Amino acid sequence: MSxxxxxxxxxxxxxxxxxxRYRAVDDDIRHGVLVQTFGGWLRTISxxxxxxxxxxxxxxxxxxxxxALSHVRALTGIDVSEAMLAEARxxxxxxxxxxxxxxxxxxxxxxxxxxxxxxxxxYSIGVLAEHSPLDDRLAERxxxxxxxxxxxxxxxxxxxxxxxxxxxxxRLGEWLLPFSxxxxxxxxxEKLLAGGLYADEVRLRELLPRHGLRIESIGSHLSDxxxxxxxVARKPA
Ligand SMILES: C[S@@+](CC[C@H](N)C(=O)[O-])C[C@H]1O[C@@H](n2cnc3c(N)ncnc32)[C@H](O)[C@@H]1O
Numbered sequence: 001m002s003x004x005x006x007x008x009x010x011x012x013x014x015x016x017x018x019x020x021r022y023r024a025v026d027d028d029i030r031h032g033v034l035v036q037t038f039g040g041w042l043r044t045i046s047x048x049x050x051x052x053x054x055x056x057x058x059x060x061x062x063x064x065x066x067x068a069l070s071h072v073r074a075l076t077g078i079d080v081s082e083a084m085l086a087e088a089r090x091x092x093x094x095x096x097x098x099x100x101x102x103x104x105x106x107x108x109x110x111x112x113x114x115x116x117x118x119x120x121x122x123y124s125i126g127v128l129a130e131h132s133p134l135d136d137r138l139a140e141r142x143x144x145x146x147x148x149x150x151x152x153x154x155x156x157x158x159x160x161x162x163x164x165x166x167x168x169x170x171r172l173g174e175w176l177l178p179f180s181x182x183x184x185x186x187x188x189x190e191k192l193l194a195g196g197l198y199a200d201e202v203r204l205r206e207l208l209p210r211h212g213l214r215i216e217s218i219g220s221h222l223s224d225x226x227x228x229x230x231x232v233a234r235k236p237a
Contacts (some may be wrong), residue, residue, distance in 0.1 A: 002108070003080055003110075003111060004108055004110040006108070006110055006131075006132045006133065007108030007109075007110055007111060008080075009131075010059070010080050010081060010131055010132065011080045011081050013081075014061070014079075014081035014083055015081075015083055016083040016086075019062065019081060019083035019084045019086065019087050020083075022061065022084065023087040023090075023092075026062055026064050026091070026092035027092055030092050030093055034221070034223045034225075035064065035065075037221050038065065038155065038221075038230070039067065040068070041153070041219075041230055042065055042068040042069065042125075042153065043068045043069070043070050045123070045151055045153050045232060046068075046070045046071055046072055046121055047070045047071060048151075049071060049120060049121070051071065052072070052073040053072055053073065053120035053121055054072070054073060054074045054075075054119050054121070054147075055069060055072045055074070055075045055076070055119060055120065055121040055122070055123065056075075056077075056078065056114070056118075056119040056121070056122045056145060057075065057076070057077040057078070057123055057124065058078060058122065058123070058127055058128070058154075059078070059079055059109065059124055059126070059127030059128075060077030060078060060084075060085075060088055061079060061084045061087075061088065061126075062084055062087040062091060062092070063088035063091030063092070064092060064125070065123075065125055066088075066091045066092075066097050066099060066102065067091070067092065067093040067096040067097050069097075069098070069099050070098060071098075072098070072099045072100070072121075073099075073100050073101065074099075074100065074101040074102075074103070075101070075103070076102075076103045077102065077103070077105065078105040078107050078109050078114075079104070079105075079107075080107065080109075082106055085104045085106055088104055109138075109141070110132065110138065110141070114145050115145070116144050116145065117145070117146065117147045117148070118145060118147065119145050119147060119150060120146075120147050120149070120150045120151070121150060121151050121153065122142050122145060122151075122152050122153075123152070123153040123154060124153075124154040124155070125154070125155050126155060127154075128154050128155070128156055129154075129156030129157055129193075129196060129197060129198055129199035129229075130155075130156065130157045130197065130198075130226075131197075133195055134154075134156055134196045134203070134207070135196040135207070136207065136210065136211070138196075139208055139210070139211040139213065140211050143211040147235070148236065148237045149234070149236070149237035150235050151216070151233070151234050151235075152213055152231075152232070152234070152235075153230075153231070154231055155221075155228045155230055155231075156198070156199035156228065156229045156231065157197075157198050157227070157228060158198060158220070158226070159192055159193055159198040159199075159200055160200075160227060161226040161227035161228075162226075163225060163227075164198060169191075170192065173188050173191055173192050176188060177189070177192070189202075199229060200229070201218055201229070204218060204229070204231050204233075208233045212235060212236070213234065213235055214233060214235075214236060215231065215232075215233045216232045216233060217231070217232045218231045219231075
């Protein structure tokens with residue numbers, strides 16, 4: 001497996017001990033607000049196709065949300081951590097999973113080659129604009145993998161999240177932003193979004209259409225961890 005710098009970072013973080021603790025948390029929080037919110041959202045999106053679909057889970061981890069999918073004929077879960085994928089072989093609430101065929105793929109989604117136009121739904125929870133940058137490279141890949149009419153659903157951490165440390169540089173950048181324009185504004189914005197490790201609505205509305213993805217909705221959820229954005233974008237049919 002060839003991995004990017006981001007993939008290698010994730011692989012180093014999600015080692016066996018961490019993965020088994022993560023999997024234990026899956027059981028503890030299965031019926032909590034966070035998982036119910038993201039799971040219910042994913043179920044609604046997968047049902048909205050009104051037919052059987054193919055799906056790709058970017059950074060599937062331990063398969064925390066496999067139970068939420070509906071009408072999915074074939075699911076590919078890709079993750080750079082072997083340890084997380086090993087846990088995903090016994091995902092939470094396995095008896096509730098209706099997906100007919102699950103393929104777990106060990107790979108870095110920033111480097112992996114996947115079939116063009118193969119997926120009706122590409123989703124990613126707790127990965128993009130959090131552990132891996134939500135940027136042009138990622139959006140271009142997703143757009144290529146989506147089938148016409150396909151949906152891209154993902155969560156992202158908002159820069160105003162209380163989990164984002166309010167350093168003096170960040171406060172200064174936020175203060176300067178309304179007075180800035182042109183190149184300075186672009187540089188400030190990129191710094192405040194940490195090169196794509198956070199995302200706000202403006203970022204989503206600039207980035208996704210550049211890659212042929214039309215934004216359908218941007219919601220938010222305030223958990224005890226982050227202020228999460230929940231975005232659905234569509235590749236026109
Ligand atoms: C916080 S976990 C989220 C797992 C799962 N989506 C969930 O909601 O529980 C982040 C996962 O993304 C994976 N990951 C991060 N960057 C990746 C990359 N570039 N390619 C593949 N997997 C990646 C990590 O290995 C890890 O399993």
